[in-house]
Amino acid sequence: MSLARHRPQRSAPNIEYPDASGEFDHIEHPGVLRAIARLDQVLPLRIRQSRLSPPMREAHRRLLRVFLETGGPPRAAWVDGVDYGDAVETLVEHELVVTDEAGVITGAYPFTVEPREHRVETRYGAVRAMCSIDALAISPMYDIPVTIRSRCRVSGAAVTLRQHGETVETPSNSAPVFAAIDWAAGTRGASCSATLCTEMMYIVGVANRDRWHGADPAFRQTLALDQAAIFAAAIFRPLVR
Template identity: 35%
Template sequence: MAEILEPALDKARATAALTPPARQLHRWVLTVFIDTGHAPPRADLERMARDHGVDPAAALSELTTRDVLAVDEQGEIRAAYPFSPTPTRHRVTWDGGTGVHAMCAIDALGISAMLSVPVTVTSTEPDTNHEVTVQVDHNTARWHPTTAVVFAGTTAGACCPSVDRTCGHINFYTTADAAHDWATRHPEVTGVVLDQAQALTCGIAEFGALIRPLDQPAGEDIGR
């Protein structure tokens, strides 16, 4: 049975370690998601990089090696944490925005702090499809149902990107018992149950400062 504690975080550290050219390209990719709800095609990404004096192959290699982006065999984006280019069970919307799909529950919870706007997360519990909604305003949140939690699971080691080993197993559950029951039925997934405060703290720590200006030191949390 999963115990309640916080999982290891890595996206904030990985982003902070990027070279300036890779970080510039990464920030542009995230901005496209925010503005359109979709991933930029590889051709647009490469053109943007060249227009700004960035070697697209080198920058993209750095981004995927550090697992802040994941691409398919054609080089098209399949994950730009916290955003997913394809529908997931986690939909995030905000006033005046197009809305996005998040890669996982923790990613979804960090988007309000990242954008500095209130958001609504609408998700479903695995197996039952019971709805969980969370209204997040940076570091505060209202959960429905009020008993909801997050289970953060993984199926493999660090040899493959997060999209393959963790994202599909970090989900909202209507109760801690529901999360424990799911984990018991899926012994191939190891993980932890996070209460609401823990899950929100993880999301903010991972993504709250992800699109800060390129000249702002790591650790200073601003929005877009």
């Protein structure tokens, strides 16, 4: 799609910030808080997980661990005392996992088996992430060093990031890398894995970032990598704690 194509300017949606419960008191950057608030409107993962029964919550955490260590989902019951079919049905109902038409798990945020552009290399092997933000979530979730390999959605340039926790490093000769989100994709009514996640990307270079953002500033947001890592950790770390 040509970046030169002009679209009508739209008004930014009225976004409420997270409440003052203290959950995000450590986050000072307004862009990160805005991103959390926007994502909570369409995919409040930690809130959905909190509504599960304790056994099902543990099943979800164990499922994420299986994805991390094997690169894919379990094919049979993975927690003693929890039926495989019941677990899959419940986690799908709470929109914590994604399945194919046969009911086989194909993704559990932040992981996917689909051939997405975001590959994360860990001590266990390589896994695929749903989106750029999800790729940045895996290291802080499990406190492990990772290497992320992706590409710039605008130029196609290769992206290589090394991360441990909320610290992200790029090669010394690399142009600045940004995480970019087109929030308009979250209004399409389908699963976030097939809509919003496909519009969470990396962009290399300030000029590419500004041009992409300027095409629809009301709905497009970019974050520096340190901010994006804080955002990812805030969303995903509670799922495994």
